[in-house]
Amino acid sequence: MESHDVTGADGHRERIVAAAARLLAEEGPDAVSTRAVSAAAGVQPPAIYRLFGDKQGLLDAVVADxxxxxxxxxxxxxxxxxxxxxxxxxxxxxxxxxxxxxxxxxxxxxxxxxxxxxxxxxxxxxxxxxxxxxxxxxxxxxxxxxxxxxxxxxxxxxxxxxxxxxxxxxxxxxxxxxxxxxxxxxxxxxxxxxxxxxxxxxxxxxxxxxxxxxxxxxxxxxxxxxxxxxxxxxx
CATH class of the missing domain: 1.10.357 (Tetracycline Repressor; domain 2)
Incomplete structure (x- = not known):
């Protein structure tokens, strides 16, 4: 079961953003799907929605970073x-x-x-x-x-x-x-x-x-x- 404390959430966020950034750099924007990012980051898809709201929120976080x-x-x-x-x-x-x-x-x-x-x-x-x-x-x-x-x-x-x-x-x-x-x-x-x-x-x-x-x-x-x-x- 995923941790909901601040440290765990921050760790998940950093890992998800880093995984999405790698996919973006290596394969382009179309490769940054929720399924692909969750697999690359080693988290369940609901973690992405909980932290970023939706795929666009994740993409915005990658761009901002x-x-x-x-x-x-x-x-x-x-x-x-x-x-x-x-x-x-x-x-x-x-x-x-x-x-x-x-x-x-x-x-x-x-x-x-x-x-x-x-x-x-x-x-x-x-x-x-x-x-x-x-x-x-x-x-x-x-x-x-x-x-x-x-x-x-x-x-x-x-x-x-x-x-x-x-x-x-x-x-x-x-x-x-x-x-x-x-x-x-x-x-x-x-x-x-x-x-x-x-x-x-x-x-x-x-x-x-x-x-x-x-x-x-x-x-x-x-x-x-x-x-x-x-x-x-x-x-």
Missing amino acids: GFTSYLAGKTAQGPGDDPVEDLRTGWDLHIGLGLANPGLYTLMYGRYRPGAPSPAALAAFDVLAQHIRRIAEAGRLRMPEDRAAALVHAAGCGTTLTLIATPEDRRDPELSSTAREAVIAAITTDAPAATPGPVAAAVTLRAVLPQTDALTAPERGLMREWLDRIADRPR
């Missing part, structure tokens, strides 16, 4: 002196993760679930948003932060999924770097302009607005509204 490790390594490096160069590094890490762990990556980004992104995907996007914010604070972002982050995200995911779907011997080795530089050119300037245009100036000021204590909260809200109108206005 894999991306927790990925994000820990990604954020441990700390920011560099050049936020645009940090964005390049982040892009390359993202592509590298997808190619090294195609099953995990496909679960995270390749299976559309309307309105229900995984917690791991949200955490990864938050790291990207922080990169974009630093570029804005440096006065080098040429469009609103949300749009820039969405563009980098879309291009990075599309590039990674395209490479995953292409046989390794047919992959274009320059595809990732070409896409990366095209996106960076679209969202950034080479250096802060001595006299930036109104959109670039509004984007930069909006990014650093939380750092000022010269305004009251209502005044910051009003300033933010004005900056939003300038930054988001079509050029």
